[in-house]
Amino acid sequence: MSKKRKGKSRRKGISNLTNTILSILKKERNQALNYKQIAAKLGVNDASSRNQIIKKLRDLQGKQEIEEVERGKYKAIINTEYHTGILDSSAKGSGYIISDAFEDDVFIASNNINKALNGDEVEFYVYKRRKRGKLEGEITGIIKREKSEYVGVIQIQEKKNFAFVVADSNKMYKDIFIPINKTFNAEDGDKVLVKLEDWPEKADSPYGKVVKVLGKPGDHNTEIHAILAEYGLPHEFPYEVEEFANKLDTSITKEEIAKRRDMRKDLTFTIDPKDAKDFDDALSFKVLNNGLYEIGIHIADVSHYLQEGTVLDDEAYERATSVYLVDRVVPMLPEVLSNNACSLRPHEEKYTFSAVFQMNDKCEIKNEWFGRTVTYSDARFAYEEAQAVIESKTNDIPKEVSLTGKAYKTDQTIADAILKMDELAKNMRRKRMSSGAISFDKVEVKFHLDKDNNPEGVFFKTSKDANKLIEEFMLLANRKVSEFVGKQSSKKTFVYRVHDEPDDSKLANLQGIVSKFGYKLNFKDRKTTSASLNNLLKEVNGKKEQNLVDTLAIRSMSKAEYTTHNIGHYGLAFDYYSHFTSPIRRYPDVMAHRLLQHYLDGGKSANEDVYEDKCNHSSNMENLATKAERDSIKYMQIKFMQDHKDQEFIGVISGVTDWGIYVEIISNKCEGMVSVRDMKDDHYAFDQDQYAMVGRNTKTMYQLGDEVIVKVKNTDLVKKHLDFNLIGKNED
Numbered sequence: 001m002s003k004k005r006k007g008k009s010r011r012k013g014i015s016n017l018t019n020t021i022l023s024i025l026k027k028e029r030n031q032a033l034n035y036k037q038i039a040a041k042l043g044v045n046d047a048s049s050r051n052q053i054i055k056k057l058r059d060l061q062g063k064q065e066i067e068e069v070e071r072g073k074y075k076a077i078i079n080t081e082y083h084t085g086i087l088d089s090s091a092k093g094s095g096y097i098i099s100d101a102f103e104d105d106v107f108i109a110s111n112n113i114n115k116a117l118n119g120d121e122v123e124f125y126v127y128k129r130r131k132r133g134k135l136e137g138e139i140t141g142i143i144k145r146e147k148s149e150y151v152g153v154i155q156i157q158e159k160k161n162f163a164f165v166v167a168d169s170n171k172m173y174k175d176i177f178i179p180i181n182k183t184f185n186a187e188d189g190d191k192v193l194v195k196l197e198d199w200p201e202k203a204d205s206p207y208g209k210v211v212k213v214l215g216k217p218g219d220h221n222t223e224i225h226a227i228l229a230e231y232g233l234p235h236e237f238p239y240e241v242e243e244f245a246n247k248l249d250t251s252i253t254k255e256e257i258a259k260r261r262d263m264r265k266d267l268t269f270t271i272d273p274k275d276a277k278d279f280d281d282a283l284s285f286k287v288l289n290n291g292l293y294e295i296g297i298h299i300a301d302v303s304h305y306l307q308e309g310t311v312l313d314d315e316a317y318e319r320a321t322s323v324y325l326v327d328r329v330v331p332m333l334p335e336v337l338s339n340n341a342c343s344l345r346p347h348e349e350k351y352t353f354s355a356v357f358q359m360n361d362k363c364e365i366k367n368e369w370f371g372r373t374v375t376y377s378d379a380r381f382a383y384e385e386a387q388a389v390i391e392s393k394t395n396d397i398p399k400e401v402s403l404t405g406k407a408y409k410t411d412q413t414i415a416d417a418i419l420k421m422d423e424l425a426k427n428m429r430r431k432r433m434s435s436g437a438i439s440f441d442k443v444e445v446k447f448h449l450d451k452d453n454n455p456e457g458v459f460f461k462t463s464k465d466a467n468k469l470i471e472e473f474m475l476l477a478n479r480k481v482s483e484f485v486g487k488q489s490s491k492k493t494f495v496y497r498v499h500d501e502p503d504d505s506k507l508a509n510l511q512g513i514v515s516k517f518g519y520k521l522n523f524k525d526r527k528t529t530s531a532s533l534n535n536l537l538k539e540v541n542g543k544k545e546q547n548l549v550d551t552l553a554i555r556s557m558s559k560a561e562y563t564t565h566n567i568g569h570y571g572l573a574f575d576y577y578s579h580f581t582s583p584i585r586r587y588p589d590v591m592a593h594r595l596l597q598h599y600l601d602g603g604k605s606a607n608e609d610v611y612e613d614k615c616n617h618s619s620n621m622e623n624l625a626t627k628a629e630r631d632s633i634k635y636m637q638i639k640f641m642q643d644h645k646d647q648e649f650i651g652v653i654s655g656v657t658d659w660g661i662y663v664e665i666i667s668n669k670c671e672g673m674v675s676v677r678d679m680k681d682d683h684y685a686f687d688q689d690q691y692a693m694v695g696r697n698t699k700t701m702y703q704l705g706d707e708v709i710v711k712v713k714n715t716d717l718v719k720k721h722l723d724f725n726l727i728g729k730n731e732d
Contacts, residue, residue, distance in 0.1 A: 014042065014044065014049055014052055014053075017052060017053070017056050018056060018059075018060065020042065021038060021053070021056055021057065021060065021066075022060070022065065022066075022076060023112075023138065024038055024041055024042075025038075025066060025074060025075060025076035026076045026078070026080070026125070026138075026140055027114065027140050027141070029075065029076055029078055029140075031075075032069045032070055032073035032074060032075050033073060033074060033075075034072045034073050034074070035050060035053045035054050035057060035072070036050070038053055038057075039053055041201070043202055057074055060074075061074070064077060065077055080125040081125065082123050082124070082125050082140065083099050083101040083102075083123070083124055083125065083126070084099065084101075084121060084122065084123055084124075084143060085097040085098055085099030085100075085101070085106070085121070085122060085124065086098050086099075086119065086120070086121055086122070086146075087108070087113075087116050087117070087118060087119065087120050087122050087139070088105070088118060088119075088171075089113065089116070089117065089118040089171050089173060090170075090171070090173070091170045091171070091173055092110060092173065093110035093113060093173035093174075094107070094108060094109050094110045094113065095107075095108050095113060095116075095118070096108065097122065097124055097137065097139075099124075102126070102135060104134070104135055105135075106124065106126055106134075106135045106136065106137045107134045107135065107136045107137070108124070108136070108137055108138065108139060109136070110173075112137070112138035112139060113139055114138070114139045114140070114142075115142070115199050115206075116139045116142050117145065117146065117147075117171075117172065118146065118169070118171035118172065119146025119147060119171075120142050120143075120144065120145055120146050121142075121143040121144040121146070122139045122141065122142055122143060123139070123140050123141035123142075123143055124137045124138060124139045124140060125137055125138060125140060145196075147232065148195055148196045149193055149194065149195050149196070149211070149229070149232060150165070150167045150168075150169065150172055150176065150193070150194055150196070150208075150230070151167065151168050151169075151191065151192070151193055151194075151214070151226045151229050151230045152165040152166050152167040152168050152169075152172075152176070152191070152192065152194060153165065153166050153168075153189060153190070153191055153192070153217055153718070154178065154183065154186045154187075154188065154189070154190050154191075154192050154194075154210065155188060155189075156180075156183065156186075156187075156188040158180075161179075161180045162177065162178065162179055162180055163177075163178040163180060163183050163186075164176065164177060164178065164205070165178055165192060165194045165208065165210070168191075168226065168230065168718060168719065169230065170719070174204070174205050174206060175205055176194050176196065176205060176206055176207070176208040177203070177205045177206065177207050177208070178194065178207075178208055178209060178210060179207070179209075182208075182209035182210060183210050184209070184210035184211065184212070184213060185213070186210050186213045189216070189217070190213050190214070190215070190216065190217075191213075191214040191215055191216065191217045191222050191223075191226055191718075192210045192212065192213050192214060193210070193211050193212040193214060193226075193229045194208045194209065194210050194211065195208055195209055195211045196208045197209055212229065214226050214229060217717075217718045218717050218718060220327075220452070220453050220454075223635055223717060223718070224325060224327065224328070224632065224635075227325070227628050227631045227632055227635065228323070228325075228330065228628060230628070230631070231624040231625075231627055231628045232624065233319075233323055233330065233624060233625065233628055234319065234330070235330055237315065237334055238311075238315065240311055241311050241312055241315045241334065242334050244310065244311050244312050245312055245333070245334040245336045245337060246334075246336055248305055248312075248336070248337075248341070250305070250336070250337075250340065250341035252349045252350070252351070252374065256351065256374075257374050259372070260351070260371075260372045260373050260374045261354070261369075261371055261372070261373045261374075262373070262374055263284060263296060263298070263352075263354070263356075263373050263374065263375050264349060264374060264375060264376040265376075266284040266285075266286055266294075266296060266375070267284060267285050267286065267378060267413060267414065267417055268282050268283065268284040268296070268298065268375050268376060268377050268378055269282060269283060269346075269377060269378055269379040269380065269381060269414060269417075270282045270283075270344055270346070270377055270379075270380050270381065271283070271381045271382075271383060271386045271466060271469070271470050272380070272381075272382065272383070273382065273383060274382040274383070274384060277329075277338075277339045277343070278331075278338045278339055278342070278343045278584050278585070279300075279343050279344040279345060279377075279380070280299060280300040280302075280342065280343070280344065280581070280582050280583060280584040280585065281297065281298065281299050281300075281344070281470070281474060281581050281582070282298040282344045282352070282375060282377050283295065283296065283297060283298070283421065283470075283473060284296035284298060284356075284375065285417035285420070285421060288358065291360070292358045292359060292360055292366055292367075293358070293359055293360070293420065293424070294356065294357070294358050295356070295357050295359065295421065295424075295473065296354050296355070296356045296357075296373075296375075297354065297355045297356075297357075297473050297474065297476065297477040297581065298344065298352040298353075298354045298373060298375045299352060299353050299354065299355075299477070299580065299581050299582075299583060299589075299593075300342040300343065300344060300350065300351075300352060300353075300583060300584055301342070301350075301351040301352050301353045301372060301593070302333070302337070302342050302583035302584060302589075302590055302593070303353070303583065303590055303593040303594050303597070304351050304372075305337055305341060305342065306333070306337075306590060308594075312333075312334075316332050316333055316587055316590070317587055317614070317617070319332045319587070319621065320332070320586075320587045320588075320617060320618045320620075320621035320622065321585060321586055321587065321618070321621050321622050321625045322338075322584075322585035322586075322625075323625045323628055323629065324625075324629055325628065325629060325632040326447055326449075326632045326633055326635070326636045327449060327453045327632075327636075331584075331585070332584070332585055332586070332587065333584060337584070338584050338585075342583075342584050343584070344375070344377050345377065345380070346377045346378065346379055346380040347376075347377065347378075348376070348377060349374060349375070349376050350374070350375055350376075350377070351372070351373075351374055352372070352373045352374065352375045353371075353372055353373070353583075353593050353596075353597075354369075354370070354371065354372075354373040354375070355368070355369075355370050355476075355477040355480060355481060355580070356368070356369040356370075357369075357476065357480070359424070361424075361427075362427070363424055363427045363428050363431065365480070368480055368484070370480075370481060370484060370596060370600065371600060372597070378414070379414055381418075381466075383464070383466045383467055384466075386418055386466035386469070387464050387465060387466040389415050389418045389419065390418065390419065390422050390465045390466060390469075391465075393419065418469075421469055421473070422465055422466075422469050424472075425465075425468060425469040425471075425472035425473065426465075426468075428472045428475075428476065429468060429472055432472075432475075432572065432573060433534065435573040436526060436527055436530040436531075436573040437530070437571065437572050437573040438530050438533050438534055438537075438557075438570075438571050438573075439534050439537060439538075440537070440550070440553070440554060440571070441462070441463050441537070442547075442550045442551070442554065443460045443461070443462060443546070443547060443550070443669070444460065444461040444462075445458060445460060445461075445633055445637070445668075445669045446458070446459050446460065446461050447459075447636050447640070454639065455636050455639055455640040458637075458640060458667075458668040458669070458670075460669070474581040475572065475574075477580055477581055478497070478577055478578050478579060478580050478581060479572075479574050479576060479577055479578075481578055481580045481592065481596060482494065482496060482566075482576040482577055482578035482580075482592075483575075483576040484596075485578075485595070485596065485599060486566055486576045487576070488599070490605070491605065492595075492599055492605045492606075493564050493595070493605050493606040493607065493608045493611050494564065494566075494578065494592070494595055494611075495562055495563075495564065495578060495579070495588050495591045495592050495595065495611060495614075495615055496562070496563055496564065496565070496566045496576070496577065496578050497560060497561075497562060497569060497577050497578055497579045497588070498560065498561060498562075498563055498565075498566060498567045498568065498569060498577070499557070499558060499559075499560040499568075499569040499570045499571045499572070499577075500558040500567060500570060501526070501558065501570050502529075502556055502557050502558055502570070503556075503558065504523070506555070506556040506557075507521070507523050507529070507556055508523075509556070510552055510553060510556040511523070512691075513552055513691060513704060514536060514549060514552070516690075516691060516703065516704055516705055517540075517545055517549070517705050519536050519539060519540075519549075520532070521533065521536060530573070533553060536549065536553065537549070537550065537553060544652050544666060544705075544707060545652060545705050547652075547654075547664060547669060548652060548654050548664065548704075548705065551654075557570075557571060558570065561615075561619040562579075562588050562615035562616075562618045562619050562622075563612065563615050563616075563619075564608050564611050564612045564615060565612075578592050579592060580592045580593070580596075586618075587614075587618055588615070588618045591611065591614060595611075631720060634720045635717060635720050637668070637669070637670040637671075637722070638670075638715045638716070638717055638720060638721070638722050639715075639717060640668065640670065641670055641672075641712050641715055641722060642715045642717075644712060645711075645712045645715075646711075647711070647712075648709055648710070648711050648727060649665045649666075649667065649668075649709070649710055649711070650665070650666050650667070650707060650708075650709055650730050651663035651664055651665040651666060651707070651708055651709075651710050651724075652664050652666060652705060652706070652707055652708075653702060653703065653704050653705060653706045653708060654671060654704075655704070656686060656691050656692060656693055656702070656703070656704055657686065658676075658686045659675065659676055660673050660674050660675040660676045660677075660678075660679075660693075661673070661674050661676075661693055661702055661726075662674075663708060663710050663724055663726075665710070666707075670722065671722070672710070672712070672721075672722030672723055672724040673721075673722070673723055673724065674710065674723075674724045674725070674726045675723065676693065678713070678725060678726065679693070679726055681695070681698070681700075682695030682696060682697050682698050682700060683695065683696040683697065684696070684702075687701075690703060691703060691704035692704065702726075702729075706729060707729065707730035708726060708727070708728065708729055708730055709726075709727040709728055709729070709730050710724035710725065710726055710727060711724065711725045711727055712724060712725075713725045
């Protein structure tokens, strides 16, 4: 029997060692490392690996890519410029960085993301080379985590004495490791809120602890609370805040009335949604002897009750806004204020903060007054009731409307007031539009819910004359208040609501898409841009592509925000604009009230830096609330579609990507995806130039805006994802 010859054992090389060492030294560029420290970071300790590292360090030193700063200790030679930006990650662990330093987003491969998570502010550098036509880079440091809490489903590994939480968000590319003693007694399969605590150097997953058990996935309240928790939004008030609010003196006193302008005898009424519980604005109307109209815009005086330095004010500031989900409102203020003391309910006296204007039939303002008032609401109208008065053009008041019956405030007087104010509002709107304002009247999706909050039907909320009447007078108050402060001889700090001009590249993208539907836009200057956008929105009204075009047009605009630095409001065509009219549900309005009163009292300019920080916080919270609201609508749409799995629907292709087409159902605005893998009648490929999916053999084209017939394939309430099967094109 012959002996087997001993072959030489092959030395196993460390893959991609050059880039790995450079990446480590660049990441630790303020610290010199030796070969042992680098080996430890690589997780190797055998002699062969150490020798490879030593040899590679010498090679890199010879190529002048690193330098030996002490005996055996090396640093990277930095010829690279470092930048900062925000990471937008994907489920696969790769992502893009959005940075002011580059016009295009910078691609980050999963092996270069270096434990950064979606939304994090990061430091990075960009390679000199480009891959696939994209800028590509590597993250070298995390400046600030965007969030530390995630919602997900816990998977308990009892035998292994640990658990993992699989995050609901498809932006979280790692499961979260939970030691068994930090599961908060959650059961396997529970939906939980988890807080990140650490991410050890050699660990593949971040470590965390469960801080709240939300319930079982798919349960209605669990999912709604999960939406709030995902964005760090509360669903109840702390005990001490409720207790403080309940002890407030909310009575109307003679002493306080004496400090205010008494407008209780002026005809005053509210117009709000039918199901509204908080009425934070009212209108008063009076014809003066000189023929002018005196119109008061009366806003709940929230700042009278919300005193700075109290737990109530601290809580309101942290929330910054009320959150409107499909089945509930999460208010900024406790109910004793939002629905009672500060709500301008009919037949009740209230403390208000008012903007009072005297104007003629041409809507020319002849006099204006701002200050604290006391008012009495004579009637409460739902939008539908006010609309009935406007459409009938008669003095008939709907029977449902409750009036005081006082002689000088007859039904006829209130009807006359509504009709005249509608006439003035239309005049103001015409002026606004001719000045370059853009008319975004996007359809809102609403649901008919049963007693268990299950969706029985979908309906669309549109803006009619009664809505626009209120809108125009609120816009007037917001504009004039900010003008009053902004135009004073010495600069005064104030909270503005600003809206920058749209980005040229976004407008060009909009042009490219709407041209597929036969529409043209003119971006020669500001006036032609706003005129053509308005014309586009008018032309698509009532057509199958309306919601798609409305959405794309809104996305082409800059995002409105709060700031102390006034740049005007592009969409409204106002040089000065603030939020003043909704302090029950928006903290910036409370700040505007406080500042306005401070300046009316002759106070000096407030600290700009302090208010700018508060503005940034308010803008961030508004953004989170908007995301939560959208998620709740998406959740309810999917819940609605669960009961319609056997039904075929006509939809419009609202998006086309490499992985499939998105379809929005015309009858209910529910959007789902048809995966390209499920389009089995041909091999389809994405044609970016035509915004289409094209069949290789049949040349069948599914293009943005096409009408198609779809059927529900799958509904996932937890992931808020809706999948369709494509039946074919709608040929009718």
